[in-house]
Amino acid sequence: MKKLINDPEQVVQEMLSGFVAAHPQYVRQVQNTSVIVRVDAPVQGKVGLVSGGGSGHEPSHGGFVGKGMLDGAVAGEVFTSPTPDQVFEAIKAVDSGKGVLLIIKNYTGDVMNFEMAAELAESEGIKVAKVIVNDDVAVEDSTYTTGRRGIAGTVLVHKIAGAMAEKGASLEEVEQVANKVIQNVRSMGMALTPCTVPSAGKPGFSIGENEMEIGMGIHGEPGIERTEILTANEVAEILLSKVLEDLKLEESSKVAVMVNGLGSTPLMELYIMNNKVSQMLKGQNIEIYQTFVGEFMTSIEMAGCSISVLKLDDELIELLDAEANTPAFRK
Amino acid sequence: MKKLINDPEQVVQEMLSGFVAAHPQYVRQVQNTSVIVRVDAPVQGKVGLVSGGGSGHEPSHGGFVGKGMLDGAVAGEVFTSPTPDQVFEAIKAVDSGKGVLLIIKNYTGDVMNFEMAAELAESEGIKVAKVIVNDDVAVEDSTYTTGRRGIAGTVLVHKIAGAMAEKGASLEEVEQVANKVIQNVRSMGMALTPCTVPSAGKPGFSIGENEMEIGMGIHGEPGIERTEILTANEVAEILLSKVLEDLKLEESSKVAVMVNGLGSTPLMELYIMNNKVSQMLKGQNIEIYQTFVGEFMTSIEMAGCSISVLKLDDELIELLDAEANTPAFRK
Numbered sequence: 027m028k029k030l031i032n033d034p035e036q037v038v039q040e041m042l043s044g045f046v047a048a049h050p051q052y053v054r055q056v057q058n059t060s061v062i063v064r065v066d067a068p069v070q071g072k073v074g075l076v077s078g079g080g081s082g083h084e085p086s087h088g089g090f091v092g093k094g095m096l097d098g099a100v101a102g103e104v105f106t107s108p109t110p111d112q113v114f115e116a117i118k119a120v121d122s123g124k125g126v127l128l129i130i131k132n133y134t135g136d137v138m139n140f141e142m143a144a145e146l147a148e149s150e151g152i153k154v155a156k157v158i159v160n161d162d163v164a165v166e167d168s169t170y171t172t173g174r175r176g177i178a179g180t181v182l183v184h185k186i187a188g189a190m191a192e193k194g195a196s197l198e199e200v201e202q203v204a205n206k207v208i209q210n211v212r213s214m215g216m217a218l219t220p221c222t223v224p225s226a227g228k229p230g231f232s233i234g235e236n237e238m239e240i241g242m243g244i245h246g247e248p249g250i251e252r253t254e255i256l257t258a259n260e261v262a263e264i265l266l267s268k269v270l271e272d273l274k275l276e277e278s279s280k281v282a283v284m285v286n287g288l289g290s291t292p293l294m295e296l297y298i299m300n301n302k303v304s305q306m307l308k309g310q311n312i313e314i315y316q317t318f319v320g321e322f323m324t325s326i327e328m329a330g331c332s333i334s335v336l337k338l339d340d341e342l343i344e345l346l347d348a349e350a351n352t353p354a355f356r357k
Numbered sequence: 358m359k360k361l362i363n364d365p366e367q368v369v370q371e372m373l374s375g376f377v378a379a380h381p382q383y384v385r386q387v388q389n390t391s392v393i394v395r396v397d398a399p400v401q402g403k404v405g406l407v408s409g410g411g412s413g414h415e416p417s418h419g420g421f422v423g424k425g426m427l428d429g430a431v432a433g434e435v436f437t438s439p440t441p442d443q444v445f446e447a448i449k450a451v452d453s454g455k456g457v458l459l460i461i462k463n464y465t466g467d468v469m470n471f472e473m474a475a476e477l478a479e480s481e482g483i484k485v486a487k488v489i490v491n492d493d494v495a496v497e498d499s500t501y502t503t504g505r506r507g508i509a510g511t512v513l514v515h516k517i518a519g520a521m522a523e524k525g526a527s528l529e530e531v532e533q534v535a536n537k538v539i540q541n542v543r544s545m546g547m548a549l550t551p552c553t554v555p556s557a558g559k560p561g562f563s564i565g566e567n568e569m570e571i572g573m574g575i576h577g578e579p580g581i582e583r584t585e586i587l588t589a590n591e592v593a594e595i596l597l598s599k600v601l602e603d604l605k606l607e608e609s610s611k612v613a614v615m616v617n618g619l620g621s622t623p624l625m626e627l628y629i630m631n632n633k634v635s636q637m638l639k640g641q642n643i644e645i646y647q648t649f650v651g652e653f654m655t656s657i658e659m660a661g662c663s664i665s666v667l668k669l670d671d672e673l674i675e676l677l678d679a680e681a682n683t684p685a686f687r688k
Contacts, residue, residue, distance in 0.1 A: 028550060045631075047632060048649075218361070255359065290658050292657050295362060296375075300376075300378060301372070317380070327660070330361075357687075
């Protein structure tokens with residue numbers, strides 16, 4: 027296992043310590059937890075936003091904690107949901123009395139544990155709402171999911187709901203706009219290589235030397251098709267076509283696009299992917315309002331990418347354009 | 358070769374097209390060249406900053422074109438210096454009459470071609486100055502270099518010289534502060550895996566399954582030592598010790614730190630590295646003013662990292678803190 031780590035059992039805690047040491051102007055760690063919060067949490071008069079999930083998807087979600095995005099992020103063990111008590115700690119640390127929105131990727135363990143945490147918080151009088159992101163159009167139902175999986179589109183939910191909360195909106199309003207993003211964002215990914223969970227020490231599955239997998243999930247869950255290695259243009263066409271088919275855009279729609287690397291795909295290749303994505307969208311008379319290219323929702327060191335498209339309206343554009351100042355996302 | 362590309366001979370042009378399509382608010386491509394410039398270049402009353410080199414180091418250097426950093430970046434073929442005429446195109450596109458500073462990483466081909474471009478520009482009456490970045494303390498002289506190699510510390514030269522130029526400083530003043538950064542920044546890297554130049558189709562060298570190489574260059578140039586796989590703490594100690602030994606900091610010095618991923622190293626591992634780096638610096642009573650963790654100067658999909666330390670004074674701190682707004686770096 028070729029990794030820059032010390033003890034495989036300590037990777038999450040050591041990562042969190044190194045993260046807080048790098049970004050003390052943005053974040054602090056809630057003592058004796060795996061919870062990262064804004065340095066100024068709880069922010070008075072503002073709804074708190076909490077997300078999280080298994081580690082291994084960095085910069086998700088701790089990298090998005092800061093002004094205009096998340097108030098707190100809970101890090102589970104690698105590819106493992108955080109426990110309800112950890113999520114509860116995050117809720118308590120960010121609630122200013124105005125309530126807390128949980129942004130949950132649709133994996134059975136995450137949904138269950140975040141819901142249990144919500145119940146714990148509500149029993150202590152904290153208002154909690156939750157939204158479930160299920161942007162991955164590759165498959166219905168999967169290894170760890172009933173229904174669609176949540177992947178990189180989640181970061182756009184953080185951005186837009188975070189901007190709404192920063193404006194002083196109520197919990198119901200923030201929840202509403204988060205659901206609006208969820209209804210309008212679709213993603214799909216593919217992988218060239220597997221990845222290795224440190225405590226396992228070897229890849230959880232294999233992909234042949236001349237193969238790739240279309241529609242693979244961010245934990246290596248099966249996709250739609252194992253194929254020979256296709257060109258970037260062919261891959262972009264397959265992923266974007268499926269996303270657009272599901273999104274049903276009208277001509278002249280405005281969209282935000284995210285080309286997301288899964289961990290070891292060079293930026294060069296993501297931009298080559300974006301070259302085809304932007305050509306296809308322009309060819310269909312769809313207006314690209316903004317494009318994000320980089321690593322937002324990774325799978326440890328998996329090679330591959332995902333493409334997300336968010337249909338925008340005036341409200342979403344205003345919130346997308348609002349200031350955000352976090353370790354991994356600034357506007 | 359597992360890459361998301363189309364034609365290996367077209368990767369640079371397709372990357373540049375996809376890059377400009379993603380970031381039209383920041384950059385444009387000078388027609389029929391591999392030159393990226395600020396969308397508003399040449400900026401009147403401002404010294405122009407140009408950097409560049411072989412491709413494969415993304416986001417360097419195009420990702421740093423924008424307000425407060427570079428005015429232009431020239432992309433050579435992968436791991437190949439751009440030709441003098443391309444650099445000359447960049448100089449012409451960014452000169453507002455106040456002169457142009459070339460920021461060159463110390464590789465023989467780059468130095469030669471940027472110098473030839475400077476002569477071409479001067480013969481047309483454009484004032485040109487140049488600085489050569491040689492921050493890599495691993496080895497004196499190397500495969501493509503006489504003297505030390507230039508690596509990730511170059512990005513801090515872009516940041517600080519860019520802020521100085523943005524203030525309206527003269528060419529001599531911008532050159533001077535760039536040299537001040539160069540005199541005060543040191544870096545060193547290591548690799549766990551090789552990388553594959555697309556047109557070659559296979560790795561240019563190999564690193565055994567249980568080996569890593571300390572001090573390897575960003576094109577795979579030999580380092581100091583091929584060892585068994587060490588822990589993150591051991592690697593951080595080797596790299597940082599060599600950097601600090603060369604930098605000769607006094608107690609209570611203020612520094613900026615960059616933990617840079619070479620392409621396929623997960624952020625998780627970079628933060629684990631930073632955990633040890635920050636502990637070591639604090640243990641030596643050195644004040645960490647700011648830390649940057651991420652991919653700044655990559656080697657296609659090489660696994661590994663580099664650590665850079667920049668000794669700061671009040672002038673450098675002010676310039677480091679100044680606004681920067683580019684695709685890959687925002688402050």
